[in-house]
Amino acid sequence: xxxxxxxxxxxxxxxxxxxxxxxxxxxxxxxxxxxxxxxxxxxxxxxxxxxxxxxxxxxxxxxxxxxxxxxxxxxxxxxxxxxxxxxxxxxxxxxxxxxxxxxxxxxxxxxxxxxxxxxxxxxxxxxxxxxxxxxxxxxxxxxxxxxxxxxxxxxxxxxxxxxxxxxxxxxxxxxxxxxxxxxxxxxxxxxxxxxxxxxxxxxxxxxxxxxxxxxxxxxxxxxxxxxxxxxxxxxxxxxxxxxxxxxxxxxxxxxxxxxxxxxxxxxxxxxxxxxxxxxxxxxxxxxxxxxxxxxxxxxxxxxxxxxxxxxxxxxxxxxxxxxxxxxxxxxxxxxxxxxxxxxxxxxxxxxxxxxxxxxxxxxxxxxxxxxxxxxxxxxxxxxxxxxxxxxxxxxxxxxxxxxxxxxxxxxxxxxxxxxxxxxxxxxxxxxxxxxxxxxxxxxxxxxxxxxxxxxxxxxxxxxx
Ligand code: PHE
Numbered sequence: 321x322x323x324x325x326x327x328x329x330x331x332x333x334x335x336x337x338x339x340x341x342x343x344x345x346x347x348x349x350x351x352x353x354x355x356x357x358x359x360x361x362x363x364x365x366x367x368x369x370x371x372x373x374x375x376x377x378x379x380x381x382x383x384x385x386x387x388x389x390x391x392x393x394x395x396x397x398x399x400x401x402x403x404x405x406x407x408x409x410x411x412x413x414x415x416x417x418x419x420x421x422x423x424x425x426x427x428x429x430x431x432x433x434x435x436x437x438x439x440x441x442x443x444x445x446x447x448x449x450x451x452x453x454x455x456x457x458x459x460x461x462x463x464x465x466x467x468x469x470x471x472x473x474x475x476x477x478x479x480x481x482x483x484x485x486x487x488x489x490x491x492x493x494x495x496x497x498x499x500x501x502x503x504x505x506x507x508x509x510x511x512x513x514x515x516x517x518x519x520x521x522x523x524x525x526x527x528x529x530x531x532x533x534x535x536x537x538x539x540x541x542x543x544x545x546x547x548x549x550x551x552x553x554x555x556x557x558x559x560x561x562x563x564x565x566x567x568x569x570x571x572x573x574x575x576x577x578x579x580x581x582x583x584x585x586x587x588x589x590x591x592x593x594x595x596x597x598x599x600x601x602x603x604x605x606x607x608x609x610x611x612x613x614x615x616x617x618x619x620x621x622x623x624x625x626x627x628x629x630x631x632x633x634x635x636x637x638x639x640x641x642x643x644x645x646x647x648x649x650x651x652x653x654x655x656x657x658x659x660x661x662x663x664x665x666x667x668x669x670x671x672x673x674x675x676x677x678x679x680x681x682x683x684x685x686x687x688x689x690x691x692x693x694x695x696x697x698x699x700x701x702x703x704x705x706x707x708x709x710x711x712x713x714x715x716x717x718x719x720x721x722x723x724x725x726x727x728x729x730x731x732x733x734x735x736x737x738x739x740x741x742x743x744x745x746x747x748x749x750x751x752x753x754x755x756x757x758x759x760x761x762x763x764x765x766x767x768x769x770x771x772x773x774x775x776x777x778x779x780x781x782x783x784x
Contacts, residue, residue, distance in 0.1 A: 365547075386557060405665065416725075425662040425666075463621050480649075484682070508588075517626065526606075601618070
């Protein structure tokens with residue numbers, strides 16, 4: 321959260337911190353939003369689900385559906401001064417809405433364990449670059465060997481989780497956020513540099529085209545499903561985070577404008593990451609379909625090859641993975657923090673106990689995900705590795721339900737008017753008509769599509 325926050329009293333009588341202004345708010349949300357989702361997840365999904373057509377679908381969804389949901393969650397949070405469970409209860413005590421609040425609150429608790437497994441992979445790569453293993457990391461089977469070797473990935477995962485938990489205990493979250501404000505611009509500069517390098521490799525131009533130019537032949541339903549899941553993930557929608565951040569937001573901050581800025585920032589970084597990774601895939605494999613389908617391992621396989629082929633590759637590797645690590649850490653901390661505050665508020669636990677509980681959940685579920693490529697290799701949940709399963713469960717099944725709950729809360733219980741009034745407290749609501757249309761029609765339709773497709777996918781009726 322922004323270093324420059326203040327505390328005010330809310331109507332609950334408890335002190336509640338607020339961001340000091342729009343910049344503080346935008347930076348805090350962007351700091352949480354920019355993470356592995358942008359640098360690791362977005363490029364591999366774009367590579368897998370059709371390149372330019374995925375990008376186009378993503379942009380359309382973000383500007384319409386995503387926009388309406390961010391505005392809604394932020395406004396509901398600011399109106400009620402509560403995180404999701406409380407915000408839902410403030411409007412309705414009925415069971416479906418209680419569950420709606422809870423599902424929003426549980427999602428970050430399920431994401432942070434496997435998020436930390438990937439955080440662990442990043443720490444391992446950073447460590448290897450520091451040891452000068454630039455060429456070793458670029459070997460073809462290095463990554464697969466690492467994640468399947470039994471306990472190595474587990475150890476790095478535990479290390480990453482330990483840092484997250486220690487930070488939560490120490491409560492130095494604000495300090496970390498401040499560091500990330502310096503690191504984010506550095507990440508952008510490095511990303512521009514690496515993307516420039518990657519795009520100018522022989523054969524890379526095909527990759528740039530694949531990523532930027534929509535080809536309708538590559539379109540499938542799963543493009544929409546994946547793009548929607550990614551939009552939730554990357555913008556931290558449908559996981560209670562924006563309710564909480566909204567509850568810290570001052571009344572005079574322009575919700576529409578800050579939403580637009582967060583979207584631009586987050587998407588900008590994701591696109592840069594796409595331009596780093598996808599052209600490199602084409603340069604190093606000629607756009608081999610198997611490599612494009614690589615999935616979660618893409619960043620860990622292609623980026624080391626780029627670095628190994630360039631001068632100062634070791635330095636670039638250290639910088640790159642250090643910055644990814646910082647982006648991942650700040651996001652993991654805010655995910656875990658959201659879990660901790662839910663435990664504190666709803667279960668009445670002390671901060672200390674709530675943190676221990678979150679830590680236990682992280683270690684248990686995370687270990688299963690980390691070992692799922694090694695000793696637990698035989699465990700497959702609906703055909704997926706454990707890590708992929710948690711990713712699928714949260715992004716493709718739970719988040720649509722959470723988003724649907726928010727839509728219904730806005731349209732059926734709170735009323736669109738209340739949200740509009742909240743937004744208008746600070747400024748004219750420029751896209752009011754669009755907003756109402758999206759919430760009433762577009763969002764529920766999109767959500768039903770994604771849910772049905774995900775379920776059809778589970779039963780094998782359509783393939784991802
Ligand atoms: N949006 C983050 C990312 O792209 C993930 C995240 C979600 C972080 C929710 C914090 C809260 O990596």
